[in-house]
Amino acid sequence: MAGQKSSVQVRHTDAEAFAASLLEAAGVSKKNANIIGRALVQADLRGVESHGINRLPSYLARIRNGVLNPKAEPTVNEVTPVVAQVDGNNGFGFPAAHLAMETAVKMAQIFGIGMVSVKHSNHFGMSAWLVRQAVDAGMMSLVFTNSSPALPVWGGKSQLMGVSPIAAGSPGGEDSIPFILDMAPSVAARGKIHKALRRGEKIPEGWALDEEGKPTDDPEKALGGVMLPMGGPKGSALAIMMDVFSGVLSGSAFAGGVTGPYDMSKPGDVGHFIVALKPDLFMSLDEFRQRMDVLYRRVVGSEKMEGVERIYFPGEIEQLTEEKRRKEGIPFVQAEIDVLNAEAERLGVAKIQHAP
Numbered sequence: 001m002a003g004q005k006s007s008v009q010v011r012h013t014d015a016e017a018f019a020a021s022l023l024e025a026a027g028v029s030k031k032n033a034n035i036i037g038r039a040l041v042q043a044d045l046r047g048v049e050s051h052g053i054n055r056l057p058s059y060l061a062r063i064r065n066g067v068l069n070p071k072a073e074p075t076v077n078e079v080t081p082v083v084a085q086v087d088g089n090n091g092f093g094f095p096a097a098h099l100a101m102e103t104a105v106k107m108a109q110i111f112g113i114g115m116v117s118v119k120h121s122n123h124f125g126m127s128a129w130l131v132r133q134a135v136d137a138g139m140m141s142l143v144f145t146n147s148s149p150a151l152p153v154w155g156g157k158s159q160l161m162g163v164s165p166i167a168a169g170s171p172g173g174e175d176s177i178p179f180i181l182d183m184a185p186s187v188a189a190r191g192k193i194h195k196a197l198r199r200g201e202k203i204p205e206g207w208a209l210d211e212e213g214k215p216t217d218d219p220e221k222a223l224g225g226v227m228l229p230m231g232g233p234k235g236s237a238l239a240i241m242m243d244v245f246s247g248v249l250s251g252s253a254f255a256g257g258v259t260g261p262y263d264m265s266k267p268g269d270v271g272h273f274i275v276a277l278k279p280d281l282f283m284s285l286d287e288f289r290q291r292m293d294v295l296y297r298r299v300v301g302s303e304k305m306e307g308v309e310r311i312y313f314p315g316e317i318e319q320l321t322e323e324k325r326r327k328e329g330i331p332f333v334q335a336e337i338d339v340l341n342a343e344a345e346r347l348g349v350a351k352i353q354h355a356p
Protein backbone atom coordinates (compact mmCIF):
# COMPACT_ATOMS: atom_id res chain seq x y z
CA MET A 1 0.00 0.00 0.00
CA ALA A 2 3.07 2.29 -0.28
CA GLY A 3 1.50 4.18 -3.22
CA GLN A 4 -1.52 5.05 -1.06
CA LYS A 5 0.64 7.07 1.31
CA SER A 6 2.32 9.17 -1.41
CA SER A 7 1.70 12.83 -0.80
CA VAL A 8 0.83 15.70 -3.15
CA GLN A 9 0.75 19.46 -2.55
CA VAL A 10 -2.37 21.51 -3.28
CA ARG A 11 -2.45 25.33 -3.23
CA HIS A 12 -5.17 26.56 -0.88
CA THR A 13 -6.75 28.69 -3.61
CA ASP A 14 -6.99 25.62 -5.88
CA ALA A 15 -8.51 23.58 -3.05
CA GLU A 16 -11.10 26.30 -2.40
CA ALA A 17 -12.00 26.58 -6.08
CA PHE A 18 -12.24 22.79 -6.40
CA ALA A 19 -14.47 22.43 -3.31
CA ALA A 20 -16.76 25.24 -4.49
CA SER A 21 -17.03 23.75 -7.99
CA LEU A 22 -18.06 20.32 -6.61
CA LEU A 23 -20.66 21.92 -4.35
CA GLU A 24 -22.08 24.16 -7.07
CA ALA A 25 -22.37 21.15 -9.38
CA ALA A 26 -24.32 19.42 -6.60
CA GLY A 27 -26.84 22.29 -6.45
CA VAL A 28 -25.38 24.61 -3.79
CA SER A 29 -25.55 28.38 -4.55
CA LYS A 30 -22.26 30.05 -5.49
CA LYS A 31 -22.29 32.16 -2.31
CA ASN A 32 -22.82 29.15 -0.02
CA ALA A 33 -20.36 26.97 -1.99
CA ASN A 34 -17.70 29.63 -1.38
CA ILE A 35 -18.49 29.81 2.36
CA ILE A 36 -18.26 26.00 2.66
CA GLY A 37 -15.13 25.72 0.49
CA ARG A 38 -13.30 28.42 2.47
CA ALA A 39 -14.23 26.87 5.83
CA LEU A 40 -13.11 23.38 4.78
CA VAL A 41 -9.83 24.63 3.32
CA GLN A 42 -9.19 26.70 6.45
CA ALA A 43 -9.25 23.40 8.36
CA ASP A 44 -6.73 21.89 5.92
CA LEU A 45 -4.58 25.03 6.21
CA ARG A 46 -4.63 24.87 10.03
CA GLY A 47 -3.61 21.19 10.04
CA VAL A 48 -7.11 20.05 11.08
CA GLU A 49 -7.28 17.69 8.08
CA SER A 50 -9.93 15.64 9.86
CA HIS A 51 -12.37 18.46 9.00
CA GLY A 52 -11.11 19.63 5.61
CA ILE A 53 -12.08 18.95 1.98
CA ASN A 54 -11.89 15.21 2.61
CA ARG A 55 -15.32 15.63 4.21
CA LEU A 56 -16.82 16.52 0.81
CA PRO A 57 -17.59 12.96 -0.38
CA SER A 58 -19.71 12.28 2.73
CA TYR A 59 -21.50 15.65 2.41
CA LEU A 60 -22.21 14.97 -1.29
CA ALA A 61 -23.50 11.50 -0.41
CA ARG A 62 -25.96 13.17 2.00
CA ILE A 63 -27.26 15.28 -0.88
CA ARG A 64 -27.58 12.21 -3.14
CA ASN A 65 -29.43 10.37 -0.39
CA GLY A 66 -31.89 13.24 -0.03
CA VAL A 67 -31.12 13.91 3.65
CA LEU A 68 -29.46 17.34 3.14
CA ASN A 69 -30.99 20.03 0.93
CA PRO A 70 -28.19 21.70 -1.07
CA LYS A 71 -30.47 24.56 -2.13
CA ALA A 72 -31.71 25.45 1.36
CA GLU A 73 -31.04 28.99 2.53
CA PRO A 74 -30.80 29.69 6.26
CA THR A 75 -33.33 32.20 7.61
CA VAL A 76 -32.92 34.53 10.58
CA ASN A 77 -35.52 35.62 13.11
CA GLU A 78 -34.74 38.43 15.57
CA VAL A 79 -36.07 37.59 19.03
CA THR A 80 -34.73 40.59 21.01
CA PRO A 81 -32.22 43.27 19.91
CA VAL A 82 -29.37 41.01 21.09
CA VAL A 83 -30.86 37.56 20.44
CA ALA A 84 -31.75 35.88 17.17
CA GLN A 85 -32.50 32.43 15.89
CA VAL A 86 -31.30 31.01 12.61
CA ASP A 87 -33.16 28.11 11.01
CA GLY A 88 -30.72 26.10 8.90
CA ASN A 89 -33.69 24.57 7.01
CA ASN A 90 -31.67 21.35 6.70
CA GLY A 91 -29.12 22.95 4.40
CA PHE A 92 -25.35 22.83 4.99
CA GLY A 93 -24.34 23.81 8.54
CA PHE A 94 -21.65 26.16 7.23
CA PRO A 95 -23.88 28.93 5.74
CA ALA A 96 -26.29 28.66 8.69
CA ALA A 97 -23.47 29.12 11.21
CA HIS A 98 -21.85 31.85 9.07
CA LEU A 99 -25.13 33.79 9.04
CA ALA A 100 -25.47 33.26 12.80
CA MET A 101 -22.01 34.70 13.49
CA GLU A 102 -22.58 37.58 11.06
CA THR A 103 -25.84 38.40 12.86
CA ALA A 104 -24.25 38.08 16.33
CA VAL A 105 -21.39 40.38 15.28
CA LYS A 106 -23.81 43.05 13.97
CA MET A 107 -25.71 42.96 17.27
CA ALA A 108 -22.49 43.13 19.28
CA GLN A 109 -21.29 46.13 17.28
CA ILE A 110 -24.36 48.06 18.46
CA PHE A 111 -25.21 46.54 21.85
CA GLY A 112 -21.91 44.96 22.96
CA ILE A 113 -23.17 41.38 22.72
CA GLY A 114 -25.10 39.21 20.27
CA MET A 115 -26.36 35.67 20.84
CA VAL A 116 -27.68 33.51 18.03
CA SER A 117 -29.11 30.02 18.38
CA VAL A 118 -29.20 27.79 15.28
CA LYS A 119 -31.66 24.95 14.71
CA HIS A 120 -32.24 22.33 11.98
CA SER A 121 -28.65 22.65 10.84
CA ASN A 122 -25.98 20.15 9.81
CA HIS A 123 -22.30 19.54 10.56
CA PHE A 124 -20.24 22.75 10.25
CA GLY A 125 -16.77 21.15 10.36
CA MET A 126 -13.99 22.79 12.38
CA SER A 127 -15.38 25.35 14.87
CA ALA A 128 -12.25 27.53 14.64
CA TRP A 129 -13.32 29.00 11.27
CA LEU A 130 -16.27 30.65 13.04
CA VAL A 131 -14.07 31.93 15.86
CA ARG A 132 -11.82 33.34 13.12
CA GLN A 133 -14.83 35.02 11.47
CA ALA A 134 -15.47 36.80 14.80
CA VAL A 135 -11.78 37.68 15.32
CA ASP A 136 -11.67 39.17 11.80
CA ALA A 137 -14.58 41.41 12.84
CA GLY A 138 -12.68 42.40 16.03
CA MET A 139 -14.94 40.31 18.32
CA MET A 140 -14.57 37.78 21.10
CA SER A 141 -16.79 34.71 20.65
CA LEU A 142 -18.19 31.45 21.91
CA VAL A 143 -18.99 28.75 19.36
CA PHE A 144 -20.80 25.62 20.56
CA THR A 145 -22.44 22.82 18.59
CA ASN A 146 -23.92 19.45 19.40
CA SER A 147 -23.28 16.36 17.33
CA SER A 148 -24.22 12.69 16.86
CA PRO A 149 -23.72 10.11 19.65
CA ALA A 150 -20.12 8.95 19.99
CA LEU A 151 -19.25 9.31 23.65
CA PRO A 152 -20.68 7.56 26.72
CA VAL A 153 -21.67 9.76 29.65
CA TRP A 154 -19.42 9.19 32.66
CA GLY A 155 -20.21 5.74 34.04
CA GLY A 156 -22.19 4.76 30.94
CA LYS A 157 -21.00 2.23 28.37
CA SER A 158 -22.77 3.10 25.13
CA GLN A 159 -22.65 6.14 22.83
CA LEU A 160 -24.99 8.93 23.92
CA MET A 161 -23.38 12.39 23.77
CA GLY A 162 -21.63 13.86 20.75
CA VAL A 163 -17.94 14.58 20.55
CA SER A 164 -19.19 18.16 20.36
CA PRO A 165 -16.43 20.77 20.18
CA ILE A 166 -16.26 23.76 22.51
CA ALA A 167 -14.67 26.79 20.92
CA ALA A 168 -13.93 30.33 22.05
CA GLY A 169 -11.77 33.16 20.82
CA SER A 170 -10.54 36.67 21.24
CA PRO A 171 -8.56 39.14 19.15
CA GLY A 172 -4.96 39.46 20.27
CA GLY A 173 -2.90 42.59 20.80
CA GLU A 174 -0.15 44.41 18.93
CA ASP A 175 2.45 41.68 19.55
CA SER A 176 0.24 38.65 20.16
CA ILE A 177 -1.85 36.27 18.09
CA PRO A 178 -5.59 35.82 18.66
CA PHE A 179 -6.66 33.35 21.34
CA ILE A 180 -8.40 30.47 19.52
CA LEU A 181 -9.48 27.47 21.57
CA ASP A 182 -11.23 24.72 19.62
CA MET A 183 -11.39 21.34 21.27
CA ALA A 184 -13.54 18.23 21.29
CA PRO A 185 -14.45 16.99 24.80
CA SER A 186 -12.99 13.60 23.92
CA VAL A 187 -9.32 12.61 24.12
CA ALA A 188 -9.30 13.11 20.30
CA ALA A 189 -11.87 14.23 17.70
CA ARG A 190 -13.70 11.38 15.92
CA GLY A 191 -12.70 12.95 12.60
CA LYS A 192 -9.10 11.99 13.46
CA ILE A 193 -10.20 8.34 13.53
CA HIS A 194 -11.92 8.69 10.13
CA LYS A 195 -8.68 10.28 8.84
CA ALA A 196 -6.59 7.35 10.16
CA LEU A 197 -9.01 4.90 8.50
CA ARG A 198 -8.77 6.75 5.15
CA ARG A 199 -4.98 6.76 5.38
CA GLY A 200 -4.60 3.15 6.54
CA GLU A 201 -3.03 4.26 9.84
CA LYS A 202 -3.39 3.04 13.45
CA ILE A 203 -4.68 5.32 16.23
CA PRO A 204 -2.99 5.80 19.62
CA GLU A 205 -4.39 3.64 22.43
CA GLY A 206 -6.42 5.72 24.87
CA TRP A 207 -8.53 7.45 22.19
CA ALA A 208 -11.36 4.90 22.00
CA LEU A 209 -12.74 1.52 23.06
CA ASP A 210 -13.98 -1.18 20.67
CA GLU A 211 -17.48 -2.69 20.65
CA GLU A 212 -16.56 -4.94 23.56
CA GLY A 213 -15.26 -2.05 25.67
CA LYS A 214 -11.59 -2.95 25.13
CA PRO A 215 -8.85 -0.39 24.25
CA THR A 216 -8.05 -0.46 20.53
CA ASP A 217 -5.59 1.08 18.05
CA ASP A 218 -7.71 -0.02 15.07
CA PRO A 219 -9.73 2.94 13.64
CA GLU A 220 -12.45 0.65 12.25
CA LYS A 221 -13.00 -1.03 15.61
CA ALA A 222 -12.89 2.36 17.34
CA LEU A 223 -15.66 3.69 15.10
CA GLY A 224 -17.78 0.70 16.09
CA GLY A 225 -17.11 1.35 19.78
CA VAL A 226 -17.01 4.55 21.84
CA MET A 227 -14.74 7.61 22.05
CA LEU A 228 -13.20 8.26 25.46
CA PRO A 229 -14.02 11.60 27.14
CA MET A 230 -11.05 13.81 28.08
CA GLY A 231 -10.59 14.20 31.82
CA GLY A 232 -13.18 11.52 32.68
CA PRO A 233 -16.41 13.01 34.11
CA LYS A 234 -15.29 16.54 33.17
CA GLY A 235 -15.15 15.75 29.43
CA SER A 236 -18.50 14.03 29.69
CA ALA A 237 -19.97 17.11 31.44
CA LEU A 238 -18.63 19.42 28.70
CA ALA A 239 -20.30 17.22 26.06
CA ILE A 240 -23.59 17.50 27.97
CA MET A 241 -23.07 21.28 28.20
CA MET A 242 -22.75 21.48 24.39
CA ASP A 243 -26.07 19.62 24.13
CA VAL A 244 -27.85 21.92 26.64
CA PHE A 245 -26.81 25.12 24.86
CA SER A 246 -26.94 23.85 21.26
CA GLY A 247 -29.66 21.18 21.29
CA VAL A 248 -32.12 21.67 24.17
CA LEU A 249 -32.15 25.49 23.90
CA SER A 250 -32.48 25.75 20.10
CA GLY A 251 -35.30 23.25 19.46
CA SER A 252 -33.01 20.99 17.43
CA ALA A 253 -32.31 17.33 18.17
CA PHE A 254 -30.63 16.55 21.52
CA ALA A 255 -30.00 13.73 24.03
CA GLY A 256 -28.54 11.40 21.40
CA GLY A 257 -30.98 12.47 18.65
CA VAL A 258 -28.54 14.18 16.23
CA THR A 259 -27.77 12.22 13.05
CA GLY A 260 -24.07 12.09 12.16
CA PRO A 261 -22.58 13.25 8.85
CA TYR A 262 -21.74 9.67 7.85
CA ASP A 263 -25.27 8.36 8.60
CA MET A 264 -27.35 8.70 5.43
CA SER A 265 -30.68 7.73 7.03
CA LYS A 266 -32.06 11.18 7.95
CA PRO A 267 -31.33 14.92 8.33
CA GLY A 268 -28.72 15.88 10.93
CA ASP A 269 -30.95 18.31 12.88
CA VAL A 270 -27.83 19.74 14.53
CA GLY A 271 -28.03 22.79 16.85
CA HIS A 272 -25.41 25.49 17.38
CA PHE A 273 -24.98 28.31 19.91
CA ILE A 274 -23.04 31.40 18.90
CA VAL A 275 -22.11 34.49 20.91
CA ALA A 276 -20.15 37.54 19.76
CA LEU A 277 -18.83 40.00 22.33
CA LYS A 278 -17.16 43.39 21.91
CA PRO A 279 -13.75 43.37 23.63
CA ASP A 280 -13.81 47.08 24.61
CA LEU A 281 -16.87 47.02 26.87
CA PHE A 282 -15.00 47.76 30.09
CA MET A 283 -11.91 49.66 28.89
CA SER A 284 -10.48 51.13 25.68
CA LEU A 285 -9.62 48.76 22.86
CA ASP A 286 -5.97 49.78 23.21
CA GLU A 287 -5.94 48.77 26.85
CA PHE A 288 -7.63 45.44 26.08
CA ARG A 289 -5.08 44.71 23.37
CA GLN A 290 -2.18 45.59 25.67
CA ARG A 291 -3.59 43.22 28.29
CA MET A 292 -3.81 40.44 25.68
CA ASP A 293 -0.14 41.13 24.86
CA VAL A 294 0.75 40.73 28.56
CA LEU A 295 -1.20 37.47 28.79
CA TYR A 296 0.37 36.08 25.61
CA ARG A 297 3.91 36.99 26.68
CA ARG A 298 3.42 35.47 30.13
CA VAL A 299 1.96 32.25 28.71
CA VAL A 300 4.52 31.59 26.00
CA GLY A 301 7.37 32.94 28.15
CA SER A 302 6.48 30.69 31.06
CA GLU A 303 9.32 28.63 32.54
CA LYS A 304 9.43 25.39 30.55
CA MET A 305 9.11 21.88 31.89
CA GLU A 306 12.05 19.59 31.18
CA GLY A 307 11.95 18.34 27.58
CA VAL A 308 9.64 21.14 26.33
CA GLU A 309 11.16 23.26 23.57
CA ARG A 310 8.47 25.88 23.17
CA ILE A 311 5.20 26.88 24.83
CA TYR A 312 2.32 27.74 22.51
CA PHE A 313 -0.80 29.87 22.98
CA PRO A 314 -4.12 28.12 22.12
CA GLY A 315 -4.48 28.21 18.33
CA GLU A 316 -0.81 29.07 17.78
CA ILE A 317 0.32 25.69 16.41
CA GLU A 318 -2.56 25.84 13.93
CA GLN A 319 -1.71 29.44 12.98
CA LEU A 320 1.93 28.54 12.31
CA THR A 321 0.80 25.57 10.20
CA GLU A 322 -1.52 27.88 8.26
CA GLU A 323 1.24 30.41 7.56
CA LYS A 324 3.48 27.62 6.19
CA ARG A 325 0.74 25.99 4.11
CA ARG A 326 -0.40 29.30 2.61
CA LYS A 327 3.11 29.59 1.17
CA GLU A 328 3.95 25.96 0.40
CA GLY A 329 0.58 24.36 -0.27
CA ILE A 330 -1.40 21.75 1.67
CA PRO A 331 -0.12 18.16 1.71
CA PHE A 332 -2.71 15.49 0.84
CA VAL A 333 -2.42 11.72 0.55
CA GLN A 334 -2.86 10.50 -3.06
CA ALA A 335 -5.61 8.06 -2.02
CA GLU A 336 -7.65 11.02 -0.67
CA ILE A 337 -7.12 13.00 -3.87
CA ASP A 338 -8.29 9.98 -5.88
CA VAL A 339 -11.57 9.88 -3.92
CA LEU A 340 -12.10 13.62 -4.47
CA ASN A 341 -11.35 13.28 -8.18
CA ALA A 342 -13.87 10.43 -8.46
CA GLU A 343 -16.48 12.91 -7.13
CA ALA A 344 -15.31 15.48 -9.71
CA GLU A 345 -15.79 12.91 -12.48
CA ARG A 346 -19.22 11.97 -11.17
CA LEU A 347 -20.29 15.65 -11.13
CA GLY A 348 -18.54 16.58 -14.40
CA VAL A 349 -16.18 19.22 -12.98
CA ALA A 350 -12.40 19.67 -13.37
CA LYS A 351 -10.13 17.53 -11.18
CA ILE A 352 -8.17 19.09 -8.33
CA GLN A 353 -4.96 20.91 -9.37
CA HIS A 354 -1.88 19.66 -7.53
CA ALA A 355 1.88 19.41 -7.67
CA PRO A 356 3.59 16.01 -7.09
Ligand SMILES: NC(=O)c1ccc[n+]([C@@H]2O[C@H](COP(=O)([O-])OP(=O)(O)OC[C@H]3O[C@@H](n4cnc5c(N)ncnc54)[C@H](O)[C@@H]3O)[C@@H](O)[C@H]2O)c1
Residues within 6 Å of the ligand: 048, 050, 051, 123, 124, 125, 126, 127, 128, 145, 146, 147, 163, 164, 165, 180, 181, 182, 183, 184, 185, 187, 188, 189, 190, 191, 192, 311, 312, 313, 314, 315, 316, 317, 318
Ligand atom coordinates in the same frame (compact mmCIF):
# COMPACT_ATOMS: atom_id res chain seq x y z
N1 LIG B 1 -18.46 19.90 14.04
C1 LIG B 1 -18.34 18.84 14.80
O1 LIG B 1 -19.33 18.16 15.09
C2 LIG B 1 -17.00 18.45 15.36
C3 LIG B 1 -16.93 17.36 16.25
C4 LIG B 1 -15.70 17.04 16.81
C5 LIG B 1 -14.57 17.78 16.48
N2 LIG B 1 -14.66 18.81 15.60
C6 LIG B 1 -13.44 19.58 15.26
O2 LIG B 1 -12.30 18.74 15.35
C7 LIG B 1 -11.15 19.53 15.54
C8 LIG B 1 -10.13 18.81 16.38
O3 LIG B 1 -10.49 18.77 17.77
P1 LIG B 1 -9.46 18.24 18.86
O4 LIG B 1 -10.08 18.30 20.20
O5 LIG B 1 -8.91 16.92 18.42
O6 LIG B 1 -8.31 19.37 18.76
P2 LIG B 1 -6.81 19.36 19.30
O7 LIG B 1 -6.68 18.41 20.45
O8 LIG B 1 -5.90 19.18 18.15
O9 LIG B 1 -6.66 20.87 19.84
C9 LIG B 1 -7.46 21.37 20.90
C10 LIG B 1 -7.00 22.75 21.34
O10 LIG B 1 -5.79 22.64 22.05
C11 LIG B 1 -4.82 23.54 21.51
N3 LIG B 1 -3.52 22.87 21.56
C12 LIG B 1 -3.21 21.65 21.04
N4 LIG B 1 -1.92 21.36 21.28
C13 LIG B 1 -1.41 22.41 21.97
C14 LIG B 1 -0.12 22.69 22.55
N5 LIG B 1 0.92 21.86 22.44
N6 LIG B 1 0.05 23.88 23.20
C15 LIG B 1 -0.99 24.76 23.32
N7 LIG B 1 -2.22 24.54 22.81
C16 LIG B 1 -2.43 23.38 22.15
C17 LIG B 1 -5.23 23.79 20.09
O11 LIG B 1 -4.77 25.07 19.63
C18 LIG B 1 -6.77 23.75 20.19
O12 LIG B 1 -7.28 25.01 20.54
C19 LIG B 1 -11.66 20.87 16.08
O13 LIG B 1 -11.43 21.83 15.06
C20 LIG B 1 -13.15 20.67 16.26
O14 LIG B 1 -13.93 21.83 15.98
C21 LIG B 1 -15.85 19.16 15.03
